Amino acid sequence: MDKAANDNRVTELISILSTTLANIDGEYEFELARIRVTAKPNLRAMIVDTVRQRHFERRAPYVRQIAELRKRTSQG
Numbered sequence: 001m002d003k004a005a006n007d008n009r010v011t012e013l014i015s016i017l018s019t020t021l022a023n024i025d026g027e028y029e030f031e032l033a034r035i036r037v038t039a040k041p042n043l044r045a046m047i048v049d050t051v052r053q054r055h056f057e058r059r060a061p062y063v064r065q066i067a068e069l070r071k072r073t074s075q076g
Contacts, residue, residue, distance in 0.1 A: 010069050017066050021059055028055040 031051055039047050 007073055010073050014066055014069050017062050017069075021062050021066075024055070024059050024062070 028051070032048065035044060035047050035051065
């Protein structure tokens, strides 16, 4: 595969991963809004912290993959 075709594939993968991250972030924001409305005030901070940590863990592999793909294209 030539470099231009490979770069196009990498760009497409980055786009797909970025869309996935945007979806994860949207779900997170929705969940935070739901917690603010439904959670008991004395539990809200603890629940938000748990959700925030889960969000970070969920999106981390996608962020790493995008960084790796960008690194590859800049080295090429």
